[in-house]
Amino acid sequence: MSAALELRGLAKRYGSFVAVEGADLAVERGSFLTLLGPSGSGKTTILMMIAGFTEPSAGQLLLDGQDITALPPEKRAFGMVFQGYALFPHMSVAENIAFPLRVRGQGRAERDEKLRAALDLVQLTGFADRLPKQLSGGQQQRVALARALVFDPALLLLDEPLSALDKKLRAELQEELRALHRRVGRTFINVTHDQEEALSLSDEVAILNHGRIIQKGAPAALYERPRSRFVADFLGKSNFFQGVVRELGGGWLGVQVAGLRLRQVVDGPRPGLGAAVLLSLRPEKIAALGAEESADNIVEGVISAWSYLGAGFSLAVETALGVLRVHLPAWRAPFVPEIGAALRLGWAADAPTLVDDDDAA
Amino acid sequence: MEGGYSPGRFGRALGWATALYLVLPLFIILPVSMTDQRFLSLPHEGLSLRHYAALFASGEWFASIAQSFWIACASTILAVSAGTLFAIAAWRINRRATELLRALMLLPLIVPSIVYAIGLYRYFGWWDLLDRFAGVVIAHGVTGIPYVVITVSTALASFDVRLEQAARGMGASLRQVLAWVILPRIMPGIVSGAIFAFIHSWDELVIVLFIASRDVFTLPRRIWDGINENQDPIMAAVAMLLIVFTTLLLVVDLAVRRRRDG
Secondary structure (H helix, E strand, O other): OOEEEEEEEEEEEEOOEEEEEEEEEEEEOOOEEEEEOOOOOOHHHHHHHHHOOOOOOEEEEEEOOEEOOOOOHHHHOOEEEEOOEOOOOOOOHHHHHHHHHHHOOOOHHHHHHHHHHHHHHOOOOOOOOOOHHHOOHHHHHHHHHHHHHOOOOOEEEEEOOOOOOOHHHHHHHHHHHHHHHHHHOOEEEEEEOOHHHHHHHOOEEEEEEOOEEEEEEOHHHHHHOOOEHHHHHHOOOOEEEEEEEEEEOOOEEEEEEOOEEEEEEOOOOOOOOOOEEEEEEOHHHOEEOOOOOOOOEEEEEEEEEEEEOOOEEEEEEEEOOEEEEEEEEHHHOOOOOOOOOEEEEEEOOOOOEEEEOOOOO | OOOOOOOOHHHHHHHHHHHHHHHHHHHHHHHHHOOOOOOOOOOOOOOOOHHHHHHHHOHHHHHHHHHHHHHHHHHHHHHHHHHHHHHHHHHHHOOHHHHHHHHHHOHHHHOOHHHHHHHHHHHHHHHOOOOOHHHHHHHHHHHHHHHHHHHHHHHHHOOOHHHHHHHHHOOOOHHHHHHHHHHHHHHHHHHHHHHHHHHHHHOOOHHHHHHOOOOOOOHHHHHHHHHHHOOOOHHHHHHHHHHHHHHHHHHHHHHHHHHHHO
16 A cells, blocks of 8 residues: 655744644555544644645655655645635535635536535535525535545545534544545545544544654554553553563563562563563453352452443452443443442453553653 | 613603614705705795706706716715725734734724815815815715725625635635635624715815815715805705615615625
């Protein structure tokens, strides 16, 4: 697979404020990439630099190997769906969608044909003569998508496309967007602060914090193998244990955490004896053990708080390791939770991940 | 204002008094224009339309009305083009220097028009623009710019920058963005500015007194002369027509604004 778009050392500084620094990224043709980060992490700045609305302070942008860093936005002509959609309020749905074709001076017949196909693509046939304000939020979003795709752009850029919608509609449109991506086979670059959206939509996710790309990978790889505390914490929830390596085995470590010896599998580079390490453990990877059940790591605790979430229970369990957050599927919970109830918790040696402690940074 | 506090008795009275004070002079004009006397006065024995008839029969008054109309049209075109272009440029560039320029563009509103007129008299003398149609058009056009700058800037302030970005992102050139996206969105502001610039020229007297004398004899000028010389009630009839005309323009402005806000 060749890279459709490449960012090389892209940076944006405003005076002494660094919005983006050293962004390197290769986006494969036809893939769906999401830039994910909290607000102020620089994700929108990167998107605006790709679109051409923000001029980079340093670095290069390459489209199919061609340097486009100095190209103005109208020459790049990437499709873009703006936050709030930016539909032209004085134009009908048809005029909005046909706008990029009109700009290119295409003939009426060709325009009409592409317009029909675009309306079809987003299932808005019959809405051609409406004004944007006569449409629902979801429909406006589809018009914005059709308008961004109608002129066959090399890239489709999406700036928090679903943030203005309510939760249920958002889930629906996530599916639609995913299906649309499969149908048109274009390269999509999406920006969001919603981690669920990032995980469910993307082929690849790049996580940003403080203007830097911290980790990039397929959603499952990022979730299962976060490299740092920030990623583990931002993408879902996690329990963190600070420990010291006291034992080296074949493919595993013995980590001393607050008086307990935990068995931990390592597949990457192994820290030496006496090294301080940070373990990240997902709440859903902790099991409540029956009396005879065993696990690689076992800790006893007392429930200090719990809540029912429909699909499962969320527990806070006081243990020797501190308060552990635990998610148990409701249908498989061996008991009804109760504050003060004693509990044996266990997890496999390969369940936690060794992560860098980047929180101080 | 639904759900607001209703004004007290005193407030209500004050409000009506103010409104009455504002429109009373206008109501005096109406009976005066229908007087049966030969000089400016209230009707004595009955109402008459003879002064309206005289107005429509008079070539002089009609010439002045036509002249005022064409001057107002031409100076409006001047003010609207210059004012709109300036407002868009200032909005796009948006630096501290443009704020200064904006203040500069409002000067004709701030400087007393008699001061402005004296200055113009001097320059127009050098350039041979005194008592010329073009001279009055330029003077009225320039002093009409502030109205356009204000209304267009206001319209631009509520223009969503992302619309411009969206258009450019889809490959539109600056000219296309201007013609298809920005101008249609701020058209109500431009129309508003045009109406005010037109009214400004239509009833402007002070500058005309200085820079025109015989060949250019606008309607306000003729009214002014009429009052000074012969107290002819025809002036009241003209004034009534002016009031009706101006009111019509303001109603149009209101309608345009309502359509924009609706």
